[in-house]
Amino acid sequence: MTYQIVECRSFEAAQLCEALNLAFSDYVTPMHLSEQDFREFQRQRGFSSENSFAAMAGAEIAAFWFSSPPNPEFGNRAYTLSVGTSPAHRRKGLSRQLLAAVIERQRNVESKGLQLEVITTNDKAVSAYEAFGFHRERTLGVFRLNESEALAAKAGEWAVGKIGLDDLPEDTSAFFDTQPTPQNGFAALHGLSPDVHLLAVRRGDDLLGWGASFADGAVAQIAVHKDHRRNGIGSALLSGLMEAVGKSDLRFVNVDAATQSANAFLRQAGAEELLQQYEMQLDL
Incomplete structure (x- = not known):
């Protein structure tokens, strides 16, 4: 299957919320954000549609990388709000493709880097981010x-x-x-x-x-x-x-x-x- 990487500017909050809930639907604690909760999530964490990207399988959001713009409060790094892939589209390398798009955009706006949080016991996610070039900065x-x-x-x-x-x-x-x-x-x-x-x-x-x-x-x-x-x-x-x-x-x-x-x-x-x-x- 061929996937298309696109900016998130054309999506409504309800569409992005649905994609996020689906990506985390099979987790130990599934995510069930309402659209209002998702909008608050965006506001709190500085979501930027111009700096966020989705992998499209036809008209379906198969994966996403939600990001903020560079923030001077945090060394001019961009904050990753969430990264997720629909269960039907995993192990396709979509997160790496999305990260490439995010990095290109961040370099264009002179960002110093990216930062995110991941649960320490989520070994697969930690290993994946380290393979992407992330390093552990703090334990929280x-x-x-x-x-x-x-x-x-x-x-x-x-x-x-x-x-x-x-x-x-x-x-x-x-x-x-x-x-x-x-x-x-x-x-x-x-x-x-x-x-x-x-x-x-x-x-x-x-x-x-x-x-x-x-x-x-x-x-x-x-x-x-x-x-x-x-x-x-x-x-x-x-x-x-x-x-x-x-x-x-x-x-x-x-x-x-x-x-x-x-x-x-x-x-x-x-x-x-x-x-x-x-x-x-x-x-x-």
Whole structure:
């Protein structure tokens, strides 16, 4: 069968959503995104139809590589939102053909490379990306935190209030020990605004820390000033976010495993690590 590689500009969100759901329909945990969920997925992760490509088998989307444009926030690399192939069209080399199209486009816009995440236990996918030239950059944890009396007790008496994205500092070096991944960065927060919960702890005019969560309870950022840690500020922000999203649990996706302070904080709060992912990068 002959496949045609095309840009995704001519497709509606519903068509791309259907292709994604089909590609992951036979996974251990099948994907069933609604069109609304898919649109939020696009907004959060910076989907660009001009930088994304599909392999066509006639009128059918046989495979896809969804990508963002180069992002200065991440070293001018493009983020791969998702890569998938319909079960009926696997083992045809389509991902490699799609990657070639993505790379050509990224080089034309002076991108420095690509980056993505893949579950560490997905040996086939990890090996495939390494064969494509990707290397492992970081190991990232995925956690779940259930509401508990211990968390509430650690929060102390800190007052948590709402803030806007414009209230966050441009220089985050005093707050972040490591850079968030693209789906948790400032571009993602702006992409899903105003459907983002953003809370802060202040002392007078000084910002001591903030927490940001998406509407589904996925925490994008917990940032506490390095001079004010281990004082209950992070716990206060988590408690505030849990109340704001109206859920009894929060999820943390892509926590850098090398950041001891963040991992220790989550574990002390009672969070359970569910799985790990590799952040992988391809240099251009």
